[in-house]
Amino acid sequence: MAFRTTSYLLSKFGTQNLTKVSLLNGVQNVIMCDSKTRNSLSTPMMDNLINSIREGGLNDEVRVIVLSSEGPVFSAGHNFKELLPELGRKEHEKVFNKCAELMMSIVESPVPVIAKINGVAAAAGCQLVAQCDMAICTTKSSFSTPGATFGIFCSTPGIPLARCVPKMNALQMLFTGLPISAQEAKQIGLVSKLSTEESLQDDLDVITSAIISKSRAVIELGKRFYYKQIQFDLKSAYEMGGTTMVDNINLPDGQEGVKSFIEKRKAKWVK
Amino acid sequence: MAFRTTSYLLSKFGTQNLTKVSLLNGVQNVIMCDSKTRNSLSTPMMDNLINSIREGGLNDEVRVIVLSSEGPVFSAGHNFKELLPELGRKEHEKVFNKCAELMMSIVESPVPVIAKINGVAAAAGCQLVAQCDMAICTTKSSFSTPGATFGIFCSTPGIPLARCVPKMNALQMLFTGLPISAQEAKQIGLVSKLSTEESLQDDLDVITSAIISKSRAVIELGKRFYYKQIQFDLKSAYEMGGTTMVDNINLPDGQEGVKSFIEKRKAKWVK
Amino acid sequence: MAFRTTSYLLSKFGTQNLTKVSLLNGVQNVIMCDSKTRNSLSTPMMDNLINSIREGGLNDEVRVIVLSSEGPVFSAGHNFKELLPELGRKEHEKVFNKCAELMMSIVESPVPVIAKINGVAAAAGCQLVAQCDMAICTTKSSFSTPGATFGIFCSTPGIPLARCVPKMNALQMLFTGLPISAQEAKQIGLVSKLSTEESLQDDLDVITSAIISKSRAVIELGKRFYYKQIQFDLKSAYEMGGTTMVDNINLPDGQEGVKSFIEKRKAKWVK
Numbered sequence: 001m002a003f004r005t006t007s008y009l010l011s012k013f014g015t016q017n018l019t020k021v022s023l024l025n026g027v028q029n030v031i032m033c034d035s036k037t038r039n040s041l042s043t044p045m046m047d048n049l050i051n052s053i054r055e056g057g058l059n060d061e062v063r064v065i066v067l068s069s070e071g072p073v074f075s076a077g078h079n080f081k082e083l084l085p086e087l088g089r090k091e092h093e094k095v096f097n098k099c100a101e102l103m104m105s106i107v108e109s110p111v112p113v114i115a116k117i118n119g120v121a122a123a124a125g126c127q128l129v130a131q132c133d134m135a136i137c138t139t140k141s142s143f144s145t146p147g148a149t150f151g152i153f154c155s156t157p158g159i160p161l162a163r164c165v166p167k168m169n170a171l172q173m174l175f176t177g178l179p180i181s182a183q184e185a186k187q188i189g190l191v192s193k194l195s196t197e198e199s200l201q202d203d204l205d206v207i208t209s210a211i212i213s214k215s216r217a218v219i220e221l222g223k224r225f226y227y228k229q230i231q232f233d234l235k236s237a238y239e240m241g242g243t244t245m246v247d248n249i250n251l252p253d254g255q256e257g258v259k260s261f262i263e264k265r266k267a268k269w270v271k
Numbered sequence: 272m273a274f275r276t277t278s279y280l281l282s283k284f285g286t287q288n289l290t291k292v293s294l295l296n297g298v299q300n301v302i303m304c305d306s307k308t309r310n311s312l313s314t315p316m317m318d319n320l321i322n323s324i325r326e327g328g329l330n331d332e333v334r335v336i337v338l339s340s341e342g343p344v345f346s347a348g349h350n351f352k353e354l355l356p357e358l359g360r361k362e363h364e365k366v367f368n369k370c371a372e373l374m375m376s377i378v379e380s381p382v383p384v385i386a387k388i389n390g391v392a393a394a395a396g397c398q399l400v401a402q403c404d405m406a407i408c409t410t411k412s413s414f415s416t417p418g419a420t421f422g423i424f425c426s427t428p429g430i431p432l433a434r435c436v437p438k439m440n441a442l443q444m445l446f447t448g449l450p451i452s453a454q455e456a457k458q459i460g461l462v463s464k465l466s467t468e469e470s471l472q473d474d475l476d477v478i479t480s481a482i483i484s485k486s487r488a489v490i491e492l493g494k495r496f497y498y499k500q501i502q503f504d505l506k507s508a509y510e511m512g513g514t515t516m517v518d519n520i521n522l523p524d525g526q527e528g529v530k531s532f533i534e535k536r537k538a539k540w541v542k
Numbered sequence: 543m544a545f546r547t548t549s550y551l552l553s554k555f556g557t558q559n560l561t562k563v564s565l566l567n568g569v570q571n572v573i574m575c576d577s578k579t580r581n582s583l584s585t586p587m588m589d590n591l592i593n594s595i596r597e598g599g600l601n602d603e604v605r606v607i608v609l610s611s612e613g614p615v616f617s618a619g620h621n622f623k624e625l626l627p628e629l630g631r632k633e634h635e636k637v638f639n640k641c642a643e644l645m646m647s648i649v650e651s652p653v654p655v656i657a658k659i660n661g662v663a664a665a666a667g668c669q670l671v672a673q674c675d676m677a678i679c680t681t682k683s684s685f686s687t688p689g690a691t692f693g694i695f696c697s698t699p700g701i702p703l704a705r706c707v708p709k710m711n712a713l714q715m716l717f718t719g720l721p722i723s724a725q726e727a728k729q730i731g732l733v734s735k736l737s738t739e740e741s742l743q744d745d746l747d748v749i750t751s752a753i754i755s756k757s758r759a760v761i762e763l764g765k766r767f768y769y770k771q772i773q774f775d776l777k778s779a780y781e782m783g784g785t786t787m788v789d790n791i792n793l794p795d796g797q798e799g800v801k802s803f804i805e806k807r808k809a810k811w812v813k
Binding site: 364370419420423429437440442 | 654674675676677705706707729730731732733734735748749752753755756757760761763764765767768771772775776777779780781783784785786787788790791792793795796797798799800801802803804809811
């Protein structure tokens, strides 16, 4: 790995330290540390996350972003104090605009964003998991979208959920609000890796190391194309895909990759 | 639960009693009882089902609809006597228009519709399962789309199947007509809950109770939005989603839900 | 089965024998036999495959096409010698146009195309699997999309992968390049049948026999409609589906199928 072993705080957003952000060997860890509100996605917390994700995207040393949490709750979702009826539609709209901004910042980030869960992910907390590119969780984790229990159907959490897991699993979670286990989350595709508390970090390291060993520019190109092509029919996707592959070959790191493969040596990435 | 314990026949459609319909504690049970035709989806049977589903949607006491069957066959699909070549295209068209009407009545119902299977679901019978919002089945159940065996490819059953399960599983069922087990149905997402004959009702009760404890208006709003948003790209879905969440908060039951959560008391739903 | 037991070479494409093609009892076996290049999808190999798939589609005796390989590697993907930077964009474009042509030839074939894997399927080799209608693999098989390791993100392999398996599984494969096991491939939907080396052929025979016992015209109609309807919203799909079902009934084999079912006898297909 070609990265400096530096560990430092990237950002302390505003006056509140709701997240701890560090960079080590290409991995930007963003840790929610507002366990007294069960890591609720309050507007300041969402601002923290958006800020960290965007900073990571702009920093060439950041190669992958890992979102995790302190305490037994990954995130319990929106802060209901921000959704009180007396605050009015305008204030509520701000909350959901911010939430959409957070979700899109994950998709639009040039680097992969991984959720690392060791506990409860509920409502918009579950949405945050489902919106990440990948997710790893421990066997003691659970996932639910119980908004309707409190009168607010998890309509926005249903957006990434419906794009992650089969229809019936999504609807059963949304209609009942009942939690599913880590095993079921893995089985239906809500997480891509199931681990134990003991091996969580090792299993995650395997994934992040694999990403970090590649070219940042190539990963960015691949991520952008993936989220673009899934919106098209098969034939159109292939038409765009050919151009993307040729563009990729003609990137400096594409050329270096092909050459190093033919010459049976390790590639030296430009970026 | 705020529902009267009433059990009565909701409908006896036309001159034929092809279904038994009862309402108990918010659950409308619609039981196909034409086991001599293996609960075939004849036009009168489809009329019965459409009628029951629509009546349930209009009755505020109905909070969830459960479709099940008497006998060892959940449903064997269309009645081939209605598809005889000599009847002509016009008659055949009526059958498939009716079938599409039945399928859309499930999606358009304001309450969740659950398939409860304890036996064989084949062809349009399997389509009926796949089109439901959720499905629970016993380990002795099986699922198949064997139409091509009888010269009629399960093209319309393939419509909800393709939206329920992965591509290869759908195509293998459609091309071979071979049945899959209850375990495999759970694994691929054709049912959302696997149970045994002994615990089927208990497991279903957990799901229906969870739905019934919530607000009918909130569940309706959530169901409508789910089926709307899956037709859009991610960004458009989030734009619509914010508005839906704010609309939800400003429903009487949305306001009550948030307040009761903050006040740490049980919510009292208006509707 | 109504097929002659004939086994002969269908095609020897150009000057290179990169595939062995035989027809036995309705099954066209296309075996990649370029194990010295790990069955790379070089342009000549892709031409061989396209040619065999198209020939199979035009030959009424061919009822199903099975793609497999000699040696421990199903296919390692594109031949990097064809992607060398010095060859220029035009040459690279030819490779990916050819690849898209191969992929679309599978979807457009009137008969089902099954991948049979007993080894490693990597990069465009994994793409070939994912693009098939169905896939069967042995427990010793593995699947990966490691292009980014060599500077070329598996953007085009991601196209069928994203349409086969859940989002997070697809992205984890694409970003990390790490292989998944046969068991995981079955669990996420990248193959529709998991087998052992000993029972691979028997398990495949069950699938191909089921297809061959049906009408070729009916299977073609069903395959074409499946790939059409998945591109539409639910309501539009049902509108088109009704017409397709009525067209099917009015095919000679549709009429024979319904009649034979009513008369409780074996159908005799015209085609």
